[in-house]
Amino acid sequence: MTATGQPALLEVDDLVVNFGTRRERRRGLKPNAVDGVSLTVGPDETLAVVGESGSGKTTVARCVVGLQAAQRGTVRFDGVQVGPVGTRTPATRRAVQMVFQDPAASLNPRMTVRAIITEAWRTHRSVAPTDRTWDAAIEDLLNDVGLDAGIAARRTPSLSGGQCQRVSIARALALRPRLLVCDEAVSALDVSVQSQILRLLVSLRASRGLAILFITHDLGVVRQIADRVAVMQHGRLVETAGADDLFDQPTHPYTRTLLDAALDLEGA
Ligand SMILES: Nc1ncnc2c1ncn2[C@@H]1O[C@H](COP(=O)(O)OP(=O)(O)OP(=O)(O)O)[C@@H](O)[C@H]1O
Ligand SMILES: [Mg+2]
Structure with a gap:
């Protein structure tokens, strides 16, 4: 269940990831990169996960999309426990899409935008348009x-960073996802382009009923997009709160430190 009493679309429970070797793990030589994280995202909710570099945000995101296996804990999507991507049903693989920080790395530079989107439909025929030509559907997308x-x-190499990120979002939307996992998806963009992409995500969430797990180290971005915020430090969640409450009344000292650092940057 989410804080608002809706059944959660995504439920992460007591997730633990350790990147040590088996020997290092047995002897406790390496700290857990993710250390007992539990969170939920409701349908059409945006949860931001914030925290300093190395706090484990990307690792949580990779577990959610199935690119990383966990030593302990569960990820449930729509009530069903899901594991690494190879073990997921095509329907779940399709329903959980990721947008990465660096479109240059996540979009094939040799493919046209049309080919990038049609490839997604070839992989997931169930959502490929049948009522009109693919070109017409791509135009709409x-x-x-x-x-x-x-x-x-x-x-994509001939497009700007903001245009590339829009293409990444279009490719994800082509698969009619229910959950979009964005890992630092606007971090590489200029502030004005960032705002445009954030506004786009906010409007798509409303028009398409998307849930969003939004990973960022930038609290300014959180303010523009999140309903709730989960704060990570050293692999643990130290505070989860409604976005307004978090900015008005942070309860954990680490959250206050993050907010103060963000204010200093704004004032600089
Ligand atoms: N594939 C990996 N192999 C070994 N260690 C890893 C791997 N991926 C992440 N780590 C380590 O796990 C910890 C958490 O990393 P993670 O990338 O999840 O942090 P993050 O919060 O996303 O950081 P950033 O804000 O810099 O993106 C770090 O100590 C990192 O060095
Ligand atoms: Mg990261």
Whole structure:
């Protein structure tokens, strides 16, 4: 259940990830990168996970999408326990999509935008358009993410960072996901482009009923997008709160330190 009493779409329970060798793990030589994290995301809710570099945010995100196995704990999607991506049903693989920080690394530079999206539909035929041509559907998708239809014929190296990130979002949306996991998805962009992408995500969430797990180290970004915020430090969640409450009345000293650091940056 989520804080608002809705059944959760995503439930992470007592997740533990340790990157040590078996020997290091047995002897407790390496600290857990993720150390007993539990969180939930409701349908059409945006949960931001914040924390300093190395606190375990990406590792949690990778467990959620199935790119990383955990030593302990469970990930449940829509009430069903899910494991590494190879063990997931096609429906779950499709329903949980990730948007990465670096589109240059996550989008094939040799493929046109059209090919990137059609490849997604070839992998997941169940959501490929059948009522019209794929080109018409791609045009609509690109419009939905604020891109001209002409972009379909281009390759990503000729696009700006913001345009690439819109293409990443379009590819994810092509699969009609229910949960979007964004790992530092706007961190590499200029502040004005960041705001445009955040506004796009907020509007897509509403129009498509998406849930979003939004990983970021930037509290300014959190303010623009999150309903709730989970704060991580050294692999643990130290505080989870509604976004407004967290900014008004942080309860954990580490959260206060993060907020003070963000204010210092704003004032600088
Ligand atoms: N594949 C890996 N192998 C070994 N150690 C790893 C691996 N991935 C992450 N770690 C370690 O796990 C810890 C958590 O890393 P993680 O990338 O999850 O942090 P993060 O909060 O996403 O940091 P950042 O803000 O820099 O992206 C760090 O100590 C990191 O060095
Ligand atoms: Mg990270």
